[in-house]
Amino acid sequence: MKKIINAPQAYTEDMLRGIYKAHSKEVKYVHDDLHCYCTTKKVPNKVAIVTGGGTGHLPLFLGYVGDGLIDGCGVGKVFQSPTPNQIFEISKEVNQGAGVLYLYGNYTGDIMTFDMASEMCEMEDIKTASIVGADDVNSGEMAIRRGVAGIFFMYKAAGAKADELASLEEVLAAAQLAKDNTRTVGFALSPCVIPEKGVPNFTLAEDEMAMGMGIHGEPGIWNGPIKSSYEIAKESLDTLLEDMPVSEGEEVCVLMNGLGATSLEELYILYNDVESILSEKKISVYRTFVGEYATSMEMGGASISICKMNDELKKYMDHPVNTPFVRL
Amino acid sequence: MKKIINAPQAYTEDMLRGIYKAHSKEVKYVHDDLHCYCTTKKVPNKVAIVTGGGTGHLPLFLGYVGDGLIDGCGVGKVFQSPTPNQIFEISKEVNQGAGVLYLYGNYTGDIMTFDMASEMCEMEDIKTASIVGADDVNSGEMAIRRGVAGIFFMYKAAGAKADELASLEEVLAAAQLAKDNTRTVGFALSPCVIPEKGVPNFTLAEDEMAMGMGIHGEPGIWNGPIKSSYEIAKESLDTLLEDMPVSEGEEVCVLMNGLGATSLEELYILYNDVESILSEKKISVYRTFVGEYATSMEMGGASISICKMNDELKKYMDHPVNTPFVRL
Numbered sequence: 001m002k003k004i005i006n007a008p009q010a011y012t013e014d015m016l017r018g019i020y021k022a023h024s025k026e027v028k029y030v031h032d033d034l035h036c037y038c039t040t041k042k043v044p045n046k047v048a049i050v051t052g053g054g055t056g057h058l059p060l061f062l063g064y065v066g067d068g069l070i071d072g073c074g075v076g077k078v079f080q081s082p083t084p085n086q087i088f089e090i091s092k093e094v095n096q097g098a099g100v101l102y103l104y105g106n107y108t109g110d111i112m113t114f115d116m117a118s119e120m121c122e123m124e125d126i127k128t129a130s131i132v133g134a135d136d137v138n139s140g141e142m143a144i145r146r147g148v149a150g151i152f153f154m155y156k157a158a159g160a161k162a163d164e165l166a167s168l169e170e171v172l173a174a175a176q177l178a179k180d181n182t183r184t185v186g187f188a189l190s191p192c193v194i195p196e197k198g199v200p201n202f203t204l205a206e207d208e209m210a211m212g213m214g215i216h217g218e219p220g221i222w223n224g225p226i227k228s229s230y231e232i233a234k235e236s237l238d239t240l241l242e243d244m245p246v247s248e249g250e251e252v253c254v255l256m257n258g259l260g261a262t263s264l265e266e267l268y269i270l271y272n273d274v275e276s277i278l279s280e281k282k283i284s285v286y287r288t289f290v291g292e293y294a295t296s297m298e299m300g301g302a303s304i305s306i307c308k309m310n311d312e313l314k315k316y317m318d319h320p321v322n323t324p325f326v327r328l
Numbered sequence: 329m330k331k332i333i334n335a336p337q338a339y340t341e342d343m344l345r346g347i348y349k350a351h352s353k354e355v356k357y358v359h360d361d362l363h364c365y366c367t368t369k370k371v372p373n374k375v376a377i378v379t380g381g382g383t384g385h386l387p388l389f390l391g392y393v394g395d396g397l398i399d400g401c402g403v404g405k406v407f408q409s410p411t412p413n414q415i416f417e418i419s420k421e422v423n424q425g426a427g428v429l430y431l432y433g434n435y436t437g438d439i440m441t442f443d444m445a446s447e448m449c450e451m452e453d454i455k456t457a458s459i460v461g462a463d464d465v466n467s468g469e470m471a472i473r474r475g476v477a478g479i480f481f482m483y484k485a486a487g488a489k490a491d492e493l494a495s496l497e498e499v500l501a502a503a504q505l506a507k508d509n510t511r512t513v514g515f516a517l518s519p520c521v522i523p524e525k526g527v528p529n530f531t532l533a534e535d536e537m538a539m540g541m542g543i544h545g546e547p548g549i550w551n552g553p554i555k556s557s558y559e560i561a562k563e564s565l566d567t568l569l570e571d572m573p574v575s576e577g578e579e580v581c582v583l584m585n586g587l588g589a590t591s592l593e594e595l596y597i598l599y600n601d602v603e604s605i606l607s608e609k610k611i612s613v614y615r616t617f618v619g620e621y622a623t624s625m626e627m628g629g630a631s632i633s634i635c636k637m638n639d640e641l642k643k644y645m646d647h648p649v650n651t652p653f654v655r656l
Contacts, residue, residue: 002517002534002628004557004594011597014557018596021603022616058592189330206330229332229342261589263625264386264653266332268346269339275349288350297591298628300330325592327655 001198003298008195012055012077019062023324026066031089035075035082037062038093047162047171048072048094049101051155052087053110054079056192057215059325060151060294061104066323069159070103074113078194079216081109087117091126099127099168103154103175105147106134129172135184135305137243138212138221146214149257149294150182150305153317160319177313183244185236186303188213189226190261192296211235215259215296229266233273236304241281246308248282253289253317255305260295262302267291274304287317289328329526331626336523340383340405347390351652354394359417363403363410365390366421375490375499376400376422377429379483380415381438382407384520385543387653388479388622389432394651397487398431402441406522406625407544409437415445419454427455427496431482431503433475434462457500463512463633465571466540466549474542477585477622478510478633481645488647502644506635511572513564514631516541517554518589520624539563543587543624557594561601564632569609574636576610581617581645583633588623590630595619602632615645617656 005011016034020027030036052074053061062073072090074082091100100121102114111132118128133147133154154175161174188210191200201217204210209227212220227235246252254274256267267290275285286309294303307313321328333339344362348355358364380402381389390401400418402410419428428449430442439460446456461475461482482503489502516538519528529545532538537555540548555563574580582602584595595618603613614637622631635641649656 002537002554004517004560004590004598004630006556006558006597006601011593014597014600015593016596018598018600018603021613022596022599022618056591056593058596189332209330226330228334230334232332260591261626261628262332263384263588263623264620265339265343265384265625268344268350268386269334269342270332270346271350272342272346273334275346285349290350292592295591297593298589300589300626302332 001193003193003195005195008198011195012075015055016075026324030093033086033089036086036090037065037075038072038090039065041067042096044096045098045165046096047098047101047166047168048096049103049158049162050087050090050094051104052076052082052113053105054081056297057294059292063323063325064155066321068163068319068321069155069323069326078196081113084113084116084120087113088120091117091121091128092124095126099129101158101168101171101175102128102130103158104132105151106132106145127168129168131172131175131179133179135182136214137183137185137239139214139218146218148184148186148215149255149303150184152255152293153178153182153307156321157313157316159321160316163319174316178307181308181313182305183240184303184305185239186213186301187211187220187232188259188299188301190300191217192260192299215294229270230273233270233277237274237277240306244308246283251284251286251309253287253307253309254285255293256290257293257303257305258291258295259299259301261298261300264291267302270302286314329521331521331523333523336526339523340403343383344403354652358421361414361417364414364418365393365403366400366418367393369395370424372424373426373493374424375426375429375494375496376424377431377486377490378415378418378422379432380404380410380441381433382409384625385622387620391651391653392483394649396491396647396649397483397651397654406524409441412441412444412448415441416448419445419449419456420452423454427457429486429496429499429503430456430458431486432460433479434460434473455496457496459500459503459507461507463510464542465511465513465567467542467546474546476512476514476543477583477631478512480583480621481506481510481635484649485641485644487649488644491647505641509636509641510633511568512631512633513567514541514629515539515548515560516587516627516629518628519545520588520627543622557598558601561598561605565602565605568632568634572636574611579612579614579637581615581635581637582613583621584618585621585631585633586619586623587627587629589626589628592619595630598630614642
């Protein structure tokens with residue numbers, strides 16, 4: 001296993017210690033638990049937004065905690081859910097009296113965690129609402145669809161709306177609007193290693209890629225020889241636009257996300273093809289985000305997300321954000 | 329070769345097309361040459377800062393073009409220098425009458441390129457000054473030392489000073505101050521592939537790392553079994569602080585740079601150890617930068633840079649920057 005680590009069992013905690021040391025002004029933990037990650041800022045009457053999920057996807061999930069985005073994050077061990085109690089403790093800390101929105105990925109463990117935390121909050125008269133990201137088109141029907149990089153657009157919309165001091169229902173509606181208009185297609189080129197296991201989480205041949213693979217190595221829709229950037233862009237956009245039609249003259253935001261080991265150079269090569277294909281279809285790009293937004297440690301590969309714009313979403317996209325990990 | 333590309337020979341140009349499409353408001357090319365990369369903003373009477381170098385190190389070099397940093401960048405092919413004429417054309421574009429500072433890494437090809445461009449500028453009465461980054465301690469004596477991630481601190485200092493509308497000599501002095509106080513140690517865990525060659529640029533065994541390896545795969549000072557994060561931090565800081573002593577009570581900025589394939593999680597694990605060791609030595613950290621600042625495509629590994637602070641440098645470090653790649 002080629003990783004810069006100490007004891008594999010200490011992976012998540014060592015990482016968290018490093019993060020708190022590097023960004024001590026902006027973030028802190030509560031309940032004497034490193035896994036209960038919160039912003040240091042409190043804005044009275046603002047709806048608080050809490051997310052959570054397993055370690056190994058930086059900047060997802062905790063990296064989105066900060067100005068203009070979200071307020072707290074339950075940090076699980078590698079690819080594992082945080083506990084209900086951790087989410088409850090975070091909720092108590094970040095709640096400013098306006099309620100708490102739970103916004104996280106559509107995974108069974110996380111759903112159980114947040115549902116239980118929601119019940120615990122109810123008993124303390126903290127109002128909550130929940131919405132899951134489920135943007136990964138190739139992972140199935142909407143109800144079982146996994147949440148991946150497209151959750152970024154939901155954080156962005158909800159965070160911007162919350163900053164307007166909107167109600168919990170309005171912040172939920174902003175997240176829902178982003179969700180309804182966002183789709184992602186991803187693909188893997190090489191695996192990652194879960195520290196405590198020490199072996200790659202899947203195997204791909206030297207010339208092989210996996211279209212539709214999930215960010216935990218969930219199988220995709222086909223494995224086969226690596227296609228060219230143009231071919232990958234074409235197939236991905238065909239899938240995205242079949243699932244969510246975008247008409248001539250409409251605008252989208254594009255998120256080009258690297259899964260960990262894939263270079264920024266390649267993301268821009270791929271974007272060059274994505275933009276060309278969109279341009280042929282007379283779909284224009286309102287804004288492009290390129291970089292690592294939802295990774296799988298050192299996994300190779302990328303994902304393409306599109307978020308169809310309207311005036312409301314454009315306003316959310318342009319709202320400034322500033323966290324230790326994401327500044328836009 | 330596991331890369332998302334089209335024709336390997338088109339790697340650099342396809343990447344540049346993607347970048348110009350994604351960031352068309354902020355950057356442009358001049359002289360009808362994609363490789364002549366410039367900011368779209370002009371600030372009258374500001375000293376212009378121009379850099380350049382080979383492709384494959386994003387965000388180095390072109391990613392530093394933008395507000396608060398630098399003005400133009402000559403983009404060579406993968407690991408190759410730009411041409412003198414490209415640097416000359418960029419210089420003519422960005423010069424605002426206050427002269428042009430050339431700030432780039434200490435590599436033979438780049439030195440020849442910038443020296444020739446400087447002569448071409450002289451004939452057109454454009455004043456230039458030059459300084460090279462040479463922060464990679466394990467690459468030898470100062471005169472031959474390679475420039476790596478620590479050049480970030482030079483861009484930051486020079487860019488902040490230029491924004492004060494200081495003179496060319498003053499901007500050069502700011503870059504020199506950052507240079508004198510910056511040292512880097514890097515190490516590799518896995519190689520990258522130059523697209524046109526199609527094979528890894530070096531080989532390391534499954535349990536092996538290379539201490540001191542350069543960002544083009546230049547051999548380091550030892551190859552051996554992968555050490556723990558703490559051991560790597562200890563050896564790196566010993567090397568850094570022997571080369572540039574920092575006393576108890578002094579402050580440093582720390583730059584934790586990923587070489588491409590190494591996860592953000594690991595950079596924070598390593599930072600946790602770096603900070604602990606500095607803290608034992610009663611050296612405090614003024615500011616920490618963690619992420620990808622100078623990569624080698626999909627190479628695995630990292631580098632640790634320290635920049636010793638004084639009041640002047642602190643001011644430069646806190647100066648806001650905003651480029652398509654770097655926002656601080």
